[in-house]
Amino acid sequence: MKSAVERKKTLRKMLSTYQLYLFILPTVVYYLIFHYAPLYGIQLAFKDFVAVDGIWGSPWVGFKHFKLFFSSHYFWELIRNTLGISVYALIAGFPIPIIFALMLNEVSTRRYKKLVQTVAYAPHFISTVVMVGMLYIFLHPNYGIVNSIVKFLGHQAIDFLNRPEYFKHLYVWSGIWQNTGWNSVIYFAVLSNIDAEQHEAAIIDGATRLQRIWYINIPVLLPTAVIMLILSAGGIMSVGFEKVYLMQTSLNLSSSEVISTYVYKVGLQGARYSFTTAIGLFESVINFILLVIVNVIARRLSTTSLW
Amino acid sequence: MKRSRDDIIFETINTTLVTIFFILVLYPLVFVLSASISDPTLVSQGKVVLLPKGINFDGYRRVLEYPDIWLGYRNTIFYAIIGTILSLMLTLTAAYPLSRKDFIGKNIFVIFFTITMFFSGGLIPTYMVIKSLGIRNTIWAQIIPGAVSFMNIVVVRTFYQTSIPDSLQEAAAIDGCSIFRLFLTIILPLAKPIIAVMGLFYGVAQWNSYFKALIYISDRKLFPLQLILREILIINQIDMNMLMTEGELEVIHKRVEIATLLKYAVIVVSTLPVIAAYPFLQKYFVKGIMVGAIKG
Numbered sequence: 001m002k003s004a005v006e007r008k009k010t011l012r013k014m015l016s017t018y019q020l021y022l023f024i025l026p027t028v029v030y031y032l033i034f035h036y037a038p039l040y041g042i043q044l045a046f047k048d049f050v051a052v053d054g055i056w057g058s059p060w061v062g063f064k065h066f067k068l069f070f071s072s073h074y075f076w077e078l079i080r081n082t083l084g085i086s087v088y089a090l091i092a093g094f095p096i097p098i099i100f101a102l103m104l105n106e107v108s109t110r111r112y113k114k115l116v117q118t119v120a121y122a123p124h125f126i127s128t129v130v131m132v133g134m135l136y137i138f139l140h141p142n143y144g145i146v147n148s149i150v151k152f153l154g155h156q157a158i159d160f161l162n163r164p165e166y167f168k169h170l171y172v173w174s175g176i177w178q179n180t181g182w183n184s185v186i187y188f189a190v191l192s193n194i195d196a197e198q199h200e201a202a203i204i205d206g207a208t209r210l211q212r213i214w215y216i217n218i219p220v221l222l223p224t225a226v227i228m229l230i231l232s233a234g235g236i237m238s239v240g241f242e243k244v245y246l247m248q249t250s251l252n253l254s255s256s257e258v259i260s261t262y263v264y265k266v267g268l269q270g271a272r273y274s275f276t277t278a279i280g281l282f283e284s285v286i287n288f289i290l291l292v293i294v295n296v297i298a299r300r301l302s303t304t305s306l307w
Numbered sequence: 308m309k310r311s312r313d314d315i316i317f318e319t320i321n322t323t324l325v326t327i328f329f330i331l332v333l334y335p336l337v338f339v340l341s342a343s344i345s346d347p348t349l350v351s352q353g354k355v356v357l358l359p360k361g362i363n364f365d366g367y368r369r370v371l372e373y374p375d376i377w378l379g380y381r382n383t384i385f386y387a388i389i390g391t392i393l394s395l396m397l398t399l400t401a402a403y404p405l406s407r408k409d410f411i412g413k414n415i416f417v418i419f420f421t422i423t424m425f426f427s428g429g430l431i432p433t434y435m436v437i438k439s440l441g442i443r444n445t446i447w448a449q450i451i452p453g454a455v456s457f458m459n460i461v462v463v464r465t466f467y468q469t470s471i472p473d474s475l476q477e478a479a480a481i482d483g484c485s486i487f488r489l490f491l492t493i494i495l496p497l498a499k500p501i502i503a504v505m506g507l508f509y510g511v512a513q514w515n516s517y518f519k520a521l522i523y524i525s526d527r528k529l530f531p532l533q534l535i536l537r538e539i540l541i542i543n544q545i546d547m548n549m550l551m552t553e554g555e556l557e558v559i560h561k562r563v564e565i566a567t568l569l570k571y572a573v574i575v576v577s578t579l580p581v582i583a584a585y586p587f588l589q590k591y592f593v594k595g596i597m598v599g600a601i602k603g
Contacts, residue, residue: 014411019486020404024416027401027455031423034452037436038428044435055435100328106321116329121589123332125581127515129533130574133540134335137570143563145338148353177332209317234425242518246541260430267431268522280429288425 045278058274065278074257082258085244086236089172094232097180098225101187102217106209117188120181132246135174136161161247164255171247190224191217226298230305234291237283259283343367343571347564350571366572369565375546376573378528379535386531387513390450394509395502397455402463403490420457430522437523448523449531453512459505466501467494504591511581532577540570 014021040055045065047058069075100120107113123131138144139160147157160166194216202212241260248256259279267276299305337357342350346361354360370376404410405417427433433452434443442448471494479489495502517533524530538544545566 010411013409017407017409017411017486020407020410023400023486023490024404027397027460028416028419030397030451030455031420033440034433034436034454035423035427038432039426041428041432041435044432103321103325103328106318107325108318116325118589119329119333119336122336122582122585125511125515125585126578127517127533127536129515129517129536129540130578133536133570133574134339136540136543137567138335140567143351143567145353152353177335180328181332208313246537263430264522268434273431273435277429277431280431284427284429291425 042277042281044274045281047274049274061274065275066282068275069279069282074262077254078257078259078262081255082237082239084255085168085171085239085258088168089175089239090232090236092172093176093179093183094225094229096176097183098187098221100180101184101191101221102213104184105188105191105217106213117181121185122181123178124182126178128242129246131174131178132243135170135247139170162249162251164252167247167252167255171243175243186224186228187221190221194220222302226302226305230291230294230298233294234287236290237286339571339574343568343575347568351564351567366568367576369569370572370576373546373569373573375530375535375538376532376576379530379532380577382529383514383532386446386449387510389446390454390513391506391510393450394454394459395506398459398463398505398509399495399498399502400490401455402460402467403494405460406464406467420460424457434522443523444526444529446529449516449519449529450513452519452523453516459508463498463501463505466498470501471497500591503587507584507587507591511584514581536573536577539573545569 044055044058046060046062047055048061048064049055050058053059104113104116107116126134138146141147141157141159146160151157158166160170198216199212202216207215238260239258241258241264244256244258245261245264248261260283263276263279263283266272267279295305334357338355341357341359342355343366344362344364345355345359346363347366349355349360405413428436437443437448437452442451475493476489479493484492515533517531517537520529520531520534521537524534543566547562547566
């Protein structure tokens with residue numbers, strides 16, 4: 001236990017720096033309203049929301065909404081689509097920026113390296129709406145450039161966006177086009193921090209370029225890569241709403257409906273607040289569990305982990 | 308020498324692969340630009356491959372004459388400016404106490420913010436908060452939600468800690484300078500690089516966002532540019548009467564061509580501000596990420 005004198009001292013110190021608390025106060029208030037107040041609303045998942053009674057006054061119904069969701073016929077389709085897209089995006093999207101950084105790092109002409117970097121970052125700044133808009137234009141069955149090529153090769157035009165079997169690939173590879181450069185920034189930064197002496201010593205020992213990449217560059221990138229992997233694993237259940245929603249057409253829904261788009265449609269457009277709050281809660285609980293699991297695995301296998 | 312021959316092979320293969328990647332990234336961007344100033348008939352026939360053909364600025368003229376685009380443009384500029392100022396004020400001030408060693412209770416605040424990164428109320432509870440505050444369908448619904456991100460606060464805090472010497476702050480304190488004055492006259496001027504980074508981060512995010520407007524804003528007069536773009540590019544909801552003269556309207560084939568031309572031009576026009584800011588963006592964004600990632 002702290003003595004009274006010590007406590008007084010702390011209090012006096014706090015008073016003398018009271019302005020610091022005023023600095024942080026607006027942001028704390030912001031977080032209370034826009035991050036903590038919604039947490040209070042989570043209880044809706046266990047209630048039947050009645051507008052006139054408010055969140056607090058609505059009657060408890062236990063796990064009713066969860067049971068309804070788990071037993072519904074679209075449950076497995078939503079899970080399959082959500083996991084399918086995010087696992088695919090992770091497996092394809094995670095290693096490519098690392099490979100790109102490693103390769104670009106080996107380019108010896110400085111100006112070319114800079115040029116490639118500049119162009120590679122650019123797509124990151126294109127908005128989701130424009131990105132998906134470009135997909136629609138390029139893939140248009142009659143007027144799109146992609147189908148010009150398909151037709152030139154003697155095939156029938158393909159209506160890519162309306163065909164469910166193409167959805168995942170389009171989603172994942174357009175994402176890779178847009179973000180590989182940007183996601184490689186961090187790896188590039190780590191590589192540029194490697195001590196040049198390490199490479200010089202390796203050259204004297206007769207190591208080839210590939211050996212130097214394998215034994216020096218890749219091990220240096222590993223801790224950063226592990227952190228990035230853990231963080232993405234924590235988001236595996238939440239496929240970004242923004243892009244999926246824009247890419248949805250009535251014909252590709254069987255492979256494009258994911259949890260977040262479903263929550264939006266049924267919850268907001270259909271005004272089933274309690275039911276979709278339950279689904280949202282289910283999603284974040286699974287995300288959190290995945291984050292913890294991957295973190296535990298990472299701690300066992302390497303020395304890097306989030307906590 | 309054997310090694311140098313291996314190196315040459317390696318270098319050749321590596322440069323070739325990097326160049327292929329470079330072309331893959333660059334090509335769609337160049338194509339959009341070329342198509343936006345080409346003859347739409349040639350574009351739809353697949354005759355424009357890389358460089359523009361039948362150069363004309365018809366698409367841009369039609370964009371200029373499309374009032375909704377300008378409405379969205381004006382709204383988005385407004386949202387981006389006000390939103391960025393608000394975000395900067397909250398981020399820069401909140402990061403300062405967290406950077407100081409004499410700030411008692413620092414850990415409590417850090418935990419308070421971190422929790423929200425792992426647990427969130429989700430779409431519906433957040434929507435209900437916005438609704439009950441009475442800011443749904445007002446400009447504030449576009450500006451306030453998502454105004455601060457704790458990641459950015461951490462980056463700014465790290466910048467304060469590593470780039471502003473403690474001795475300077477101590478000297479000012481000994482001279483009897485209040486914390487407010489210290490912040491305004493010493494910290495902020497020294498923090499210009501990170502203010503630029505954060506301003507650009509928040510500004511671009513606000514420029515490109517459509518989700519907040521989609522769920523909170525139903526009044527067309529308040530639509531940001533991205534929602535108008537969604538109508539044109541995704542839903543294909545284009546008011547042809549605004550675009551064409553009576554003679555043109557009768558030819559269906561022409562309608563599709565002009566709609567497509569409008570799409571190319573509007574992509575360029577809407578992405579232009581971000582591209583124009585891009586030389587700064589690249590320099591500062593990369594720096595911003597590195598401060599946060601490596602030191603943070």
